[in-house]
Amino acid sequence: MGFLTDNYSGVHSVINNPANIVDSRFKTDINLVGVSAFAANDYYAVNFNDIFDDNYDIEDDAKKFPKEKNNILGNIDILGPSFMFNINEKSSIAISTRARTFYNISEINGRTFENVTNDFNENQDFAINEGDLFSSVHAWAELGVSYARVIMNKEQHFLKGGATIKYLQGLGNAYSAGKNVNLNYDADGSLLPSGDRVGSVQTTGEVSYGYSSNLEDDIDEFEMINSANGIGLDLGFVYEWRPDYEEYTSTDSKGNSYMPKDINKYKFKFGISLTDLGSINYKDGKEERYDITNTLNENTFNDIEIDELEKFYTVLPSAETNTAILPTALHINADWNINQKFYVNLNGDLSLTAKNKINRSRIANVVSLTPRFESKWFSFYSPLSMVQHSGFQWGAGLRAGPFYVGSGSVLSALIGSEMKAADVYVGLKVPVYQSKPKDKDEDGVLDKVDECPDVKGPEENFGCPWPDTDGDTILDKDDNCPEEAGEVDNGGCPWPDTDGDTILDKDDNCPDVAGPIDNGGCPWPDTDGDSVLDKDDNCPDIAGTVANNGCPEVTEEIQKTLNNYAKTILFDLGKSSIKKESNQALGDIINILNEYPTAKFTVEGHTDSAGSNTLNQRLSDSRANSVKNYLVENGVDKFRLSAIGYGEDRPIATNKTKAGRAQNRRVEINLVIE
Structure with a gap:
């Protein structure tokens, strides 16, 4: 027992x-x-x-x-x-x-x-x-x-x-x-x-x-x-x-x-x-x-x-x-x-x-x-x-x-x-x-099943150390490209350059389309399709000309149209206040100015020769600024506009006749050429 x-x-x-x-x-x-x-x-x-x-x-x-x-x-x-x-x-x-x-x-x-x-x-x-x-x-x-x-x-x-x-x-x-x-x-x-x-x-x-x-x-x-x-x-x-x-x-x-x-x-x-x-x-x-x-x-x-x-x-x-x-x-x-x-x-x-x-x-x-x-x-x-x-x-x-x-x-x-x-x-x-199973290299893997009994290695690799065939410091067991040296961040594989633009895919914002380094590997866009790349286009959302850095150019015809509208702006007699019947013309002027968002304009005020020169100068300044203020208040960037009065100094017709003086009393909106 x-x-x-x-x-x-x-x-x-x-x-x-x-x-x-x-x-x-x-x-x-x-x-x-x-x-x-x-x-x-x-x-x-x-x-x-x-x-x-x-x-x-x-x-x-x-x-x-x-x-x-x-x-x-x-x-x-x-x-x-x-x-x-x-x-x-x-x-x-x-x-x-x-x-x-x-x-x-x-x-x-x-x-x-x-x-x-x-x-x-x-x-x-x-x-x-x-x-x-x-x-x-x-x-x-x-x-x-x-x-x-x-x-x-x-x-x-x-x-x-x-x-x-x-x-x-x-x-x-x-x-x-x-x-x-x-x-x-x-x-x-x-x-x-x-x-x-x-x-x-x-x-x-x-x-x-x-x-x-x-x-x-x-x-x-x-x-x-x-x-x-x-x-x-x-x-x-x-x-x-x-x-x-x-x-x-x-x-x-x-x-x-x-x-x-x-x-x-x-x-x-x-x-x-x-x-x-x-x-x-x-x-x-x-x-x-x-x-x-x-x-x-x-x-x-x-x-x-x-x-x-x-x-x-x-x-x-x-x-x-x-x-x-x-x-x-x-x-x-x-x-x-x-x-x-x-x-x-x-x-x-x-x-x-x-x-x-x-x-x-x-x-x-x-x-x-x-x-x-x-x-x-x-x-x-x-x-x-x-x-x-x-x-x-x-x-x-x-x-x-x-x-x-x-x-x-x-x-x-x-x-x-x-x-x-x-x-x-x-x-x-x-x-x-029965003898205790031997583990010669003391790696916890018995010699009976240890394929490298003299060298320590993990059990997952049957007692052998994991190799690093390509020498990139990433063990083959973790290396997605065990025979080609690569980067740790890419699982042991070299980073590719799929689009061949010299920018590795890991840094390329557009890995499938070639693009310059300055744009993160993406091609520069031309949003408005005017052949001026957005990076060089001062008006990327509006088609323009190459000569005008991608912005639309103010032609003589447009300039003429602006001034035709400007001539119709009416002021109260002897004052700078704008009459209501001028709102339609001012609205048309604003629409034209918005089509050329980078162009700068000068609002010029002119008078006839009636009255003193000093009075005429003051009145032309006041009327030019009155138009500028109206345009700014209705959405035109104030930095695109300047206002100046010329008084009676720049007549476009004779002041001796009533019709001539009427032509000289005017407002002009002219493109500033830089």
Whole structure:
């Protein structure tokens, strides 16, 4: 108990489940020798400390619990030279040698056992209804060959199965059974020829016993029976749930995955197995059967030897061949990995051989809960178990490299006063553990999948450093142009010049159309389509002439039109205020001026010669500014206009006639030529 739940039990793990040896923590494991002994009963209970007393007698001093159906069973198991090793990652084999002995006494009436061992109480009548009882002892050796294989390894789910086929060599077998056995003791029942009166024993029912041929004579003359052999079989499966499988998985550039072999990968493990399917045929075995219906005096009954039963009882037909059934059992195991060092195991061992049938060995049904500390070189476990016929047991065990020792009952024996079961195991082995995966360059990528095991590199590049083929300081993994030197800002590619205008696309506002540097790589526009580019066009939104820097030119005809309108501007007599009837002419003037937004004009005021020169000068200035102000107030840029009065100095007609003077009283709007 305990040791077989350890993931480092190695070749021993085939004992309960042959599937355990594959995906093992061992490269190979060699057992030199191991001994295990187990005994359980519900009749005797002893105090552990008392058994070391030289005067202690189990018959007299042990506490007894006689019942109608008491049971005793036990076994001794010697595991001889055995080994397991891995064929490859998916397959393992093991070869094991064992010598085993099982003994069972089933459903014996405790009072029968008590009276037979202590002789009869001569002063008291009693009757025992024994009913059916069975006992057996069987020893054999076996050579087992185990094979286990990984059946499924799919991400979180891992399944393996295994089988052991065993050649069985019988070493000896004996059994007995009773059917409807009854015993009545009459203390005054028989009168001897001497005149003395002794008790009488009346028995009814059938009894039988059998034995292998090598037990027919003195046990000291034991011989191997060549004809006693058989075949045994163990079958098992183990499922592992591996929710963190990605943490354990490494993959090389070819997609081959690898998991380290030196650690457990599961969070939960469940195993189920059938062991000891089979039997041994003792071809030369003997069986004796008797009808024991008879009444004998007490002295005669006590002196009967087993080979003298035919003198007192009726011999019944018996068989010449005996088949000894192995202790077939079902094992269910669940193991929870708390972390990589601590585990909790729940295990159940259930006998599948009936205890009320002839010549069958069986195990005790056991359920155990085992907390465990586990590492490569050392493990410690403390199983808490419920053992059939014996109740609660608490034990401890350890494995230290090649040495293992333990007991499933040692602690409960030390602290309890009624020990009904005991077991112990001890052994020596040669473990060869799976080595820790190597990482020579310490880059976190195992050498097994590292394509550059001597140089550090990231896992994404399978342990190799990322190259920079074009030497542009951008690693190929991030370089969109790994074979052509480029710029960091452009993902490792050189910036293109799509339109060939010598301006790189990253700086070119018009990367698909050639343009000058001064305009950010875009061609200069000519918004008004006058063939003067906007950059040189003083009137980019109005078509003009090249000679006038892209602005429309004021022609003589336009100039004439302006002045024709200007001549119609009327003022109040002797004043500079403009009459309302001049608004239409002024509006036309404004429209013309807006067509030439960059042209500058002078508003000139003129008078006739009537009046003083000073008065005429003042009046012409005032009227010129009055027109200018009107034009500015109605949207003409004031910086385009200037106003000046010339008085009577620039007549265009004679002042001697009325018609001439009327022509001289005028306003002109003239283009300023720069």
